[in-house]
Amino acid sequence: MSASYKRLQISDTIGYHQIIDPKFKTNTIKVRFLLPLEPQRAAGYALAASLIPTSARKYPSIAALNRKMNRLYGGSASVDVSKMGDLQSVTMTFSALCNRYALEQEDILGELLTVLTDCLFDPNLEGEGFSRTEYAIKAKDLLDTIEADINNKRGYAIRQCCRLAYKDEPAAYSCYGTKEEVLALTPESTYQAYLELLRTAAIEIFFIGPEEQPQVLPVLKEAFSQIDRVPNALCAFISPSPLKEESALLTETLPVAQCKMVLAFKSSCTNHYAMNLMNMLYGMTPFSKLFANVREKLSLCYYCTSSYSELKQTIFVDCGVEKKNIETAKAEILRQLEAVQNGDFTDELLENTKLSIFNSIRSTGDTQSSYVAWYFTALIRGYLHTTDEAIEAYQAVTREQIMEAARSLTLDTIYIMEAAGEEDVHE
Amino acid sequence: MNKTTQTVITSQTTGDQFVRIDHASGLTIYVCEMEGFSTTEALFATKYGSINTQFKTIHDEDYCIVPEGIAHFLEHKLFENEDCDVFSLYAKTGANANAFTSFDKTAYLFSCSDHYKESLEILLSFVQNPYFTPESVAKEQGIIGQEIRMTNDDPGWRVFFNTLRGLYHNHPVKIDIAGTQESIAQITDKLLYRCYHTFYNLHNMVLSISGNCKVSEVLEIADRLLKPCDDQELEMVFPEEPMTIVSPETIDYAPVGAPVFHLGLKCRPKSGYENLKAEMEAYIAMQILTNASSPLYQSLMEEGLINNTFTSEIFNGDGYFCIIFDGESNDTHTVRARILDAIRKAQETGLDAELFDEIRKSTYGTMVQEMNYVSTVANLMMNAHLNRVSPFDTIEILSRMTLEDVNRFLREEIDPELSTLSVVMSPVQEQEKGENGYAQ
Structure with a gap:
């Protein structure tokens, strides 16, 4: 039997x-909540989400829930809070060994589903808020x-x-909120944030396993039917960051x-195949222009790499470098970009x-997380390619399209962390 | 010349299978064909790491002592052929290539989803063909100098090495894998060749390959490219290491959030199967006492003494064995006292039997899951061979382990007096430190 994918609705x-x-x-089972990244709410969602897969009414402490997961052969319940362009993403993951590996014929999946619904829909409460201890x-x-x-x-x-490059955009903000915002929360306000998350977030659920499990969908349908859902209108997944009129510079001195040094380049190019390829050719592989020249030829850095944010249409180049070589490294990074252009x-x-890239x-599909990333990217882009179709699309990218993608880049922001007193020590 | 032989190794517990090939050239090869996977991962490794600073072979009269960081330096330089950079060869196959040096091994690896045979040819060829010159050595000193500076800025790295320096008087495990700016300045092309010819002997190496591959294809390439060599009867020397600690506490300063700490416990080193058995017993004991399902973890969390970064690990190899707890805390002295008290109490009363069953079950599940990752399988086979055990020994030891085995380890092998606390905190935290502990 080969692999298969179906998109259904809860x-x-x-x-x-x-x-x-x-x-x-x-x-x-991965439950992904997507919300607009907002300073007033991010801390509350992040804190609420972290309380969900760590305890529940039935397992009222971290230790109690972990003991349950140990009995499920090292099953795991975890949460990941991250930033996705201008969105806040909260993913809760529940995972355990398949039933066929159970030594005492336990229904591991059935119990995993129960833990999931217990955590999400029957949390560990005290009065109108989360348990004060947890x-x-x-x-x-x-x-x-x-x-x-x-x-x-x-x-x-x-x-x-990022904070400076995306100034005045949601992406400049931390997905965890600030210290002050966390301190302003209470068990009650955080529980309200969780109810709001359940009610208003866009939700995508992924089930990944070796064979179809017909019991999963009805359990999730029943559990989520208790929620009176009124999803927020999400801002777009892809939200290009506008170019500054003048490039910005931030220098910090630390011990x-x-x-x-980090350079942020903004792009207006929407051909993500050309952008991805150009980024790899410029600075992502160990045979790229940056690796071959900044590291190998000039010996300036141990690492000097580029990365591409498709969601913000921004390329970052970052490197670790000696103070006396900062300007030489910057000039070479720009010279190599010009060469690609x-x-x-x-x-x-x-x-x-x-x-x-092929x-x-x-290798997509060799891990469960690579499958999730592939199908979630399809959702972001609005179309689903097979791996063969994606390879064809990359194959079709021409030299001129690479040059065009490189020419779309404009230097927007520079961040430099200076080593305090480096001259005194090394010169 | 020896003959090439093949053995199928099967796990009695899970049914998973590996093939071990004892190749005529002197190299041991492990292959795990994994149905349904697109990726292939190959590791070509030598039992040579940062701790191997003193050695001799059958051809040497005296022991050779080399500069700190030379194994790591050699790893960097092997990526350069006489006429090109090895990355440019892999670029033609699309493989993702890399290498790493640890305390006791150096490994060259690639992963790919196409053309694995061509990539395997590159791997076997370049590792067997060194090319070092004074010019290329000088160039690398700049790059590695930057790598050393980068790791100096990593508080996790600093707190770890301060722990090792607090535990070990003489053993070279306490030196940084990359060496220092000063030690790498002493490295020459001639020294690199000497280390290469000593440690990159096929009898001292292993090839481990997993995922989308076939035993017959791997063997055909190995037959063609491996250069047979004689066993040089390599001898390693480690300085005598007393069973005492160097210092009970080290404090270092760097920009960090909450203070970062490691608590290290020095145990007697072992080798081969005994080392693995002790490692598993120590692992299970520490999981019962301190992991997220333990009463100690819950109470330390409730009292705000640790956060979710808290973990424990067993760190062991040739001539060293220690247990390390790491995390972040504003009151590291209390955390140390509580962990050591829990160990002392368990030495007297024994560990909780119910928790032992649960942790054993959980560890079994984790091991079965690990067999689902191409990279993990390749690493498991490589590590087992370099540690002189069989790849399935870990899961078989676990299946036979009793609570009494673990209690005996706790009683006989752990001495809470042989502990060191290492802390990295920001200078501001030091100023705020109270009389009886750290900033609250």
């Missing part, structure tokens, strides 16, 4: 994607996550660049050993970049 406002592939050993734990987790923004310097540099790249480089497309 209700008028909730999509259900069934992905069957016999090679998998686990059943996974609320305090998750509020602290969220505050610590916000404070730990600085821990990963590379990620922090990119996020700082670090290595400086970081002028068609100064070999046919071999273009063909090899295509091979690299390689990654053909």
Whole structure:
């Protein structure tokens, strides 16, 4: 039996994607909520969502729910809060081993479904709000996550660049909210935020497993029918970021050993196949223009890579570099972009970049998460391609289209993290 | 010349199968054909990492001592052929290629969904054909210098190495994998060749390949490209390591949110099957005592002493074995006291039998799930061989493990006195620190 995909409906406002592939050993259900990313609400949704797959009335503590998941052969219940362009995405994942691996013939999937509905629809409440004990734990987790923004310097540099590049757009805002917004929440207001999330978010549910499980859809239909759904109108998935009249620069000095530089380029090109290929050829592979020149030829950086946000039509180039080499690295990054704009790249480089992208497309389906990403991207773009069709579309991209995509880029924002006192130490 | 032999290895617990090939060239090859997968992953690895700083072969009179970070440096340089960069060869097949160096191994890998045979040819060829020059060594010093600076800015990396330096007096596990700016400046092309010819001997290596591949095809390429070599009877030396710690506490400063900590517990090192068995017993014991289903985790969370970053791991290899708890906390002294108290109490009373059954069941499920990932399977086969055990030993040890095995490990192998606390906090937190602990 080969893999199959079906898109069904839980209700008028909730999509259900069934992905069957016999090679998998686990059943996974992902419930994805999509909301406009709004400063007044993001913290409440993030905190509420984190309370859902960690306890429930029947399992009233983190330890109690985890013990239940241990008994389901290491099943997992987790939440991921992220930013998707101008949207806030909240995904709750429940996953466990297939019944055929149960040592004592337990109905693992049946129990997993019960845990899911218990967590989502029968949460751990106290009065009109979430349990105070569990609320305090998750509020602290969220505050610590916000404070730990600085821990990963590379990620922090990119996020700082995003904040400035997307200034006055929802995408500039954190999907976790701010410390002050979290501190202003209460167990009651957070529970209200959760009810609002259930009522107003766009919802897409994914089931992935080795064989069809007819009991899943009716259970979810019944559970979600309790909610009086009034979904918000979502802003568009793809929301290009407008170009600034003058490019912006932010320099921060921190006590670090290595400086970081991030350049954000905005694009007006809507051909995402050409943009993706151009981005890979320019700076994403270990044979790209940036790797070959900034790292290998000039030895300026350990990493210097580009990444493409299709949703914001923005390309970021980021690198770690010594203070004295910042300007040289920047000049080389811009010089290599100019080279791509002028068609100064070999046919071999273009063909090899295509091979690299085909390689990654053909591996879609080897993990459950790659299936979900593929079908969710189809939803974003409004059309579903097979992997063969996607490969054909990339194959058809010409050298001129790559040059055109590169020429659509304009430098919008520069972020530099300077190492405090680097000259004193190293010069 | 030896003959090539094949053995099918089957898990008694899950029925999964691997093929082990003892190749005439001296190389051991593991293959796992995984039906329904598009991806192939191959790892060509040598038992050579940052801890292997002192060694000799049958051809050497004296032990050779090399600069710190040289195994990692060699890994970078092997990617350069006489006439081109190895990435440009992989570019023609579309494969995604990489390499990594850890404490006790260096691995070269690729993953692809097409043309795996061509990529395997590239992998086997370039790893067997080193090309180092003074110029290319000088160029790499700049790149690796930047890599060292990058990791110096990673609080997780710093807190980890400070833990190892707090636990180990002499063992080279305490040195940074990439070395230092000073140590890599001592590396020459001649030293690289010496290390290469010592450790990149097929008897000291393994090829592990999983996913969309066939044993017969792998064997045909191996027969054609592997250069037979003699076993050089490689001898490693590690300095004597006393069973004491270096310091009970280290504090370091860097820009971070909440203070980041590691609590390390030094245990007696073991090797081969005994090492794996001890690792599994330590893992199960720590899961029972401190994972998210434990009463200790719940109470530390309720009291605001830890957050959801808290985990534990067993870190072991040639001559080292320790248990590490890591997380973030504003009161790391109390967290240390509570964890060590829980261990002492369990040493006296034994672990909870019900939790033992649940954790064992959960670990079994996780191991079955891991067999569903092409990359995990390739890594599992490689690690098992380099650690001198069979790939299914882990799950078989788990299936036979009793509560008494784990209690015995706790009683006999763990000494809470042999612990070190390592903390990285921001300078501001240090200023706010009270008399009896850290900032609240």
